[in-house]
Amino acid sequence: MIFGLGPHGERASPPERVSLLPEDMAAAKAATRRVAIVLHTLDGDWTKQQISGMLGIFGDCGVVVTEVIDCGFSADRQVSELDRLIVAAPDAIVALPVANEHVAAAFQRVSEAGIRLILLENVPTGLLPGTHYTSMVSSDNFGLGKMAAAGLAPHLLEGAAVGVLGFAADFFATNEREIAFTNWMQINRPDVRSHVQRFGAMDEASDLALQMIADDPNISAFFVVWDTPANAVAARLQLAGHTPAMATVDLGEDVAIALAAGRQFVSVAAQLPFQQGVAAARTTILALLDRTVPAWIAIPGMSVAQSNVADSFQIIWRKPAPREALRLLGLAP
C-alpha cells in the first residue's frame, strides 16, 4: 500500500503499471536508444543498486547507457552537467535533482531540448509531468516516515521526547519522511514531544543532535531521515555517553549490524533501490516508445527490525547480510 501523494498531489501508480511486454522489448531493441544517468552521488549502496537495477533492464532492451554522472551533491555541478548533456543530446536522461529552485531551470532546458526526462525521488517545484518531465519514480517516502515512527514508538516511554533530524534542502523525499514521522507521532502518540532540527551538510547532523540533547536532556530517541547521517549521529552520541533509541530510513551495513546487535537502532524503514532502478528503466523505455506512463510511480518500503534484518538485507541489497550481523544474530559462526 502506498501512503503518500505525489509532488503535485497525484495518486501513486504501482511499478506493475510500467511492465514491459515482449513487443515493447523488441521495439526498444530495434530502436537502439541512448540514455544518460545523472545522480546526486555515486557513493553508497543505494546508488549502486539503483544503477544496477537500471543497467540490467536497459541492457535487456538494447538501450545504451552513455554516461553515469556523479554530481557530488552539488546543484551547480548538476546544472553544468545537464547543460553539457543538452549538447550531447541523449534520447533520455534519468536524473535525481539534488535541489529544488536552483536546478529547476536547467531541467526545464533539458526538456525544451527534446530530451525525455525521468526523475528519481524529487521534482523541482514548477516542473510539470507531461510538460517538463515524463514521470517521477520514487519510494513511498511518506510511508517510510510512518513506518519508522511505528517501529520506534514501542521503545518510547510515556511522555518521551524525540529528536527529529530532517534535511535542510527542500527535497521531496526527505520532506515527506519528516512530515510523515511527526504526523504519525502526533496522531498515535500525542504524549510524545518532537523536536525538529534540519542539517544542511551531513557532518552537521551530529553537532545538532548533541545540541538538541543539551537543550532537552529528556530526548530519548532520534529519527534521522536517512542512514548515513543517522549512523554518524549514533556513533557521536555514544562517544558522548548517550545511547538513545534510533530510527532511520535505509538499511546500510553499519545500521544492519547495529540493528542485529540491538544497539541503538531499533527501527529501520528501508527503500528497495534495485526495484526502483528497474521501475525507472522500464518507465524510460516505455516513454521512449511513446507509450503513456503515469506521472508518479511509487515503490513501497520495507519495515526492518532485529527479527528480520538478515533476510531483509538480502532483499534490499541482493547480497548476504554483513558477516558481523549474522554472527550477532547467531546465524553464522
Added chain:
Amino acid sequence: MPIDATNTAESSRSRGKGRPRISETAVPSLVQILNLIRTGRASTRQELEQKGELGRAVVADRLQLLSDLGLVDESELGNATGGRAPRLVQFSGRQGFILLATLDQTSIGVGVSDLTGKLLTQHHEAADLTAPVAQLADRLTSLFNWCLERQATPTAPWGISLSVPGTVQAGRDDVFMTTTPTTLPAWEDFPLVETLTRQFGVPVWIRSSVETMTMGELHAGAGLGRRSILFVKAGRRIGAGIICDGQLYRGAQGAAGLIGALPVVSDGVTGTLDVMAGSDMIEREGRNAAQSGRSPVLADLLRRGAEITAIEVSQAAQIGDPAASAILSKSGHLIGQVVATLANALNPEVIVLSGTLTQTNDILLAGIREAVYGASHPLVTRDLQIICSQMGSSAGLVGAARVASEALFAPAFLKDWILHGKPTLHPDFVNFRARANKAELPPPTHLPPSDPGRNAP
C-alpha cells in the same frame, strides 16, 4: 523594513506650509508605479514615465521610497540599445511570502509562494474532509508551521490563501476575509478565518477549488498564454471554471460554473450530473460490477479485501477491464454532454479536465471528447483542444497564490498599507486582528493546538 508612514513622508521631502503631505499625494502614484513594475508592464524608469504618464522627478522620488520600503530593486542592468544600459526596476517578490492550502474531499495540500504568486514549495497528503473539523484545522496549522520553519530567508508571511471544495460567495469580504464562509456544512460553526488570523497574524482569502485550479491552469498550466479557457473538475462534485478574456468569471454570487447541479438523463433515469456521473456513481457501479463478477479485476480486488473506490475503478479501466471501462465511458459521455453546452456558449480555446476521475485514466477523457465533438458547432471545435491537467492539485495552490497576490496589491487595499511597507499594518487589518485576538475562543473540541513551542507538524 516597515517605515512609519508620517516620518517617511516628512523626512523624504520637506514641504511648504499649506501643501498636502507626501503621504496624501504620493499614494496614488506609488500604487500605480508598484503595480506597473509588479505586473511586468514597466521595467525601466523610462517605461514608468511613459506608461504611468508621470514626470521624471516623480518617478525618481517614488522609486526611492519603494526601494526604502524594500518593495522594488534596481540593482540589475538591462540590455543597452545604443547608449548606456538602463537600470532594471524589479519587484521584490521575496520581501514576504504567502501560505497556501488546498482542501479536497480526499487530500490536503500546502505550499508557499513568493509575492508574485510563484510556487516555491509544496506538500500533499491524504486527508478525509469528513473528519472532525478541529482535526483538519489542526493539521492545516501544523503544516503551515512546517512551511514557516522551512523558509530559509528571514521574511514573514503576508497572507494565507485557501482553496476549498465549495462555492465561496462573491461580494463579501472583498478586501480580505473577516468571517468564515459557510462553504461546507461541517465547517459552519468553526471560525477558521479568525483562528488562522489569530495564529499567524496575516489576512486570509478563501476561494472555491474550481476557481483556484482554473486560475492555476491559466497562470502556470495548460491555459498559459490563452484568453479563453473552460476548466472542468470531475470528482464527487463536478464543477466548471470559466476564463473569459484572460479573467476568471465568478458570476454575480461567485457561483458560476456549478454544472454538477444540472439535470441529465441516463438509462431512462433523471438526476443531477453530480449524482449520475460523479465519483460516487463510479464507486457504486464499480462495487456492483465487482460483486456480480462482471468486472474480474474489481472482483479480485474485493476478494483480497480492498476497498472499491472511483480510483480502483479508474485503474481497472486503464488496464483494460471492460466493465470498469463502460462505467467511466458512461460518466464521460454525461459530463461531455453538459460541457458541450458550455463550450457552445463560450467558445473556449481549450477545455482542461482535472480532478480525481481524470488523474488515473484516459477513458473518461475519451468519453468527454466524443460527446463534446459530437454535440458542438463545427466552428467551436475547429481548433478546440480537450486535455487533462498536468498540474493536479498544484493548480489549486498556484491559483490560491494568485488570489492572494492580486488581493494584496489591489489598489483599494494597497493604498492603505503601502507606506507602512507590509499589509499586516493595514489599519483595517490591524483592527480586525485585534478583534480576532479578543474574540472568544472556539470550544476546546474545536480549538486547534496552538502551543508556540511546538515545532513539528
